[in-house]
Amino acid sequence: MARYTGPRVRISRRFGVPIFGPSKYLERRNYGPGVHGPKSRRKHTDYALGLIEKQKLRYYYGLLERQFRGVYERALRRRGVTGEHMLQILETRLDNVCYHLGFSNTRAGARQLVAHGHVKVNGRKVNIPSYGLKVNDSVEIKNSNAARQLASRNLEMSTSRAVPDWLSLDKEALKGVVMRIPTRDEIQPIANEQAVVEFYSR
Numbered sequence: 001m002a003r004y005t006g007p008r009v010r011i012s013r014r015f016g017v018p019i020f021g022p023s024k025y026l027e028r029r030n031y032g033p034g035v036h037g038p039k040s041r042r043k044h045t046d047y048a049l050g051l052i053e054k055q056k057l058r059y060y061y062g063l064l065e066r067q068f069r070g071v072y073e074r075a076l077r078r079r080g081v082t083g084e085h086m087l088q089i090l091e092t093r094l095d096n097v098c099y100h101l102g103f104s105n106t107r108a109g110a111r112q113l114v115a116h117g118h119v120k121v122n123g124r125k126v127n128i129p130s131y132g133l134k135v136n137d138s139v140e141i142k143n144s145n146a147a148r149q150l151a152s153r154n155l156e157m158s159t160s161r162a163v164p165d166w167l168s169l170d171k172e173a174l175k176g177v178v179m180r181i182p183t184r185d186e187i188q189p190i191a192n193e194q195a196v197v198e199f200y201s202r
Helices: 008-015 024-028 046-061 065-076 082-091 094-101 107-115 145-157 193-200
Strands: 119-121 138-141 167-170 175-178
Touching (some): 008 046, 065 082, 065 193, 082 094, 082 193, 094 119, 094 138, 094 167, 094 175, 107 145, 138 145
Antiparallel strands (some): 119 138, 138 175, 167 175
């Protein structure tokens, strides 16, 4: 399964935001990577700004270019604001919901949790991280010692992260339910999704 496996702090420094989570290294060196990082960079064109915003979202959710383009095209076919639909598709991916529920401490870890068959949706095993969840879908850890111990340990470590209001979590049963589709304000995107839409619509 294709995924980004390169240096993560370097990506976060390039965009100036903690894409892969908080990093002390990013706080110490809050400028771009490379020997010329501290120096002022030339002004970005509109195309470059759109590309930067797109790359932020792509790395944040752990998608490759072809997958991300597919998300945009699906959002484009829906009625309403394309940028908001795109964010909703990304947020309701199975791996992202597992991350929000606290079953994993990172999105990459949640992706692996799903891919290794530790997660069930509506009582059926699903090992596709990009699986799109709908309202009232239930997500639970399968009934095996290895899976439940892993999820329980991650839940204890992720107590500082609050579960979003659009999800409900039963910690004892290691089960969550999608109560509703999140709004843009609840998602609080790391990038300007409208710039991404304009980038793709060129």
